[in-house]
Amino acid sequence: MPQEMSYFTKDEVKEMEQSAAQTTEQEKNNNAARRQRKTDENRNRNNKNYTTLLWIVIALVAVLFVLAMIISVWNDKTTQAASVPTNASQAVSVDSAASEVQEVQQTELVGPQVSKDDWFMVLASPGNPLPEGFDPETELVDSAGYYLDSRAVEDFFAMEQAATDAGLQLKVISGFRSANRQQSLYEAQVQQFLNDGLSQQEAEAQAQRIEQKQYESDHNTGLAVDIVPTYKQTKDAAVITQLPEYQWLVEHAAEYGFILRYPQDKEEVTGVEFKPWHWRYVGKEMAAFLTENNLTLDEYWQTYFS
Numbered sequence: 001m002p003q004e005m006s007y008f009t010k011d012e013v014k015e016m017e018q019s020a021a022q023t024t025e026q027e028k029n030n031n032a033a034r035r036q037r038k039t040d041e042n043r044n045r046n047n048k049n050y051t052t053l054l055w056i057v058i059a060l061v062a063v064l065f066v067l068a069m070i071i072s073v074w075n076d077k078t079t080q081a082a083s084v085p086t087n088a089s090q091a092v093s094v095d096s097a098a099s100e101v102q103e104v105q106q107t108e109l110v111g112p113q114v115s116k117d118d119w120f121m122v123l124a125s126p127g128n129p130l131p132e133g134f135d136p137e138t139e140l141v142d143s144a145g146y147y148l149d150s151r152a153v154e155d156f157f158a159m160e161q162a163a164t165d166a167g168l169q170l171k172v173i174s175g176f177r178s179a180n181r182q183q184s185l186y187e188a189q190v191q192q193f194l195n196d197g198l199s200q201q202e203a204e205a206q207a208q209r210i211e212q213k214q215y216e217s218d219h220n221t222g223l224a225v226d227i228v229p230t231y232k233q234t235k236d237a238a239v240i241t242q243l244p245e246y247q248w249l250v251e252h253a254a255e256y257g258f259i260l261r262y263p264q265d266k267e268e269v270t271g272v273e274f275k276p277w278h279w280r281y282v283g284k285e286m287a288a289f290l291t292e293n294n295l296t297l298d299e300y301w302q303t304y305f306s
């Protein structure tokens, strides 16, 4: 402190010095507090920024998840719509390969929309008889006295006409049979095997593969017709299969609603020997399905009705 300015007392000067020092100290403290406040404010601002960012990320993840779920459900619905509703309980799957496999399997299993009560689906086979007294309404289809279920007659005549137009000669050798008529055919067949030296049990088992008991024959349904070439009226399978009449029927019968009821490679399924002359009406849609998929009527029943 310069001497010429000492018009304050020493005490005053001291007091002033102290006061100035205090002020400086206070300012220092104030500045420190301000800095601290600023730092805190910055920290708070940074914290707020982090929180906002976190919420945006969470929202984005949530939106993506919801989108994925929507796409997954939509895919699943599309798959179900394209295939058949045999299996409603499909797991939601985004694996397209798995979906494709599922779709193919279901498509293979789908047949025409029919019920076991539809008249053209009736099944008679060894050990699986028709109801007692089963007796369909029939119409004459051949001058020799053979009848078919009235509802199948129109398609039968159309098939016969188409074969004739193609230069072929079809001859009906059996149609609807009454229960009594079938039973006598069966008993005659059993007797023949007994004559050949078979036991009663063996004779009955073998006869079933050729002529079934009453109500167990396809001929009892009124939907079966035996057809051979007019010029070769035989039940020799090796001969019939070589002739154009049989070959034409194999190719075209389904177009008129008929199937080969007892194919060669299905003897264990049908329980009946190969009968290349025996045709059975099942309606056009079912005939096409069974023929395309190499299925017998028995297999359709086993797969869809049991």
Ligand SMILES: [Zn+2]
Residues within 6 Å of the ligand: 174, 219, 224, 225, 226, 275, 277, 278, 279
């Ligand atoms: Zn027959």
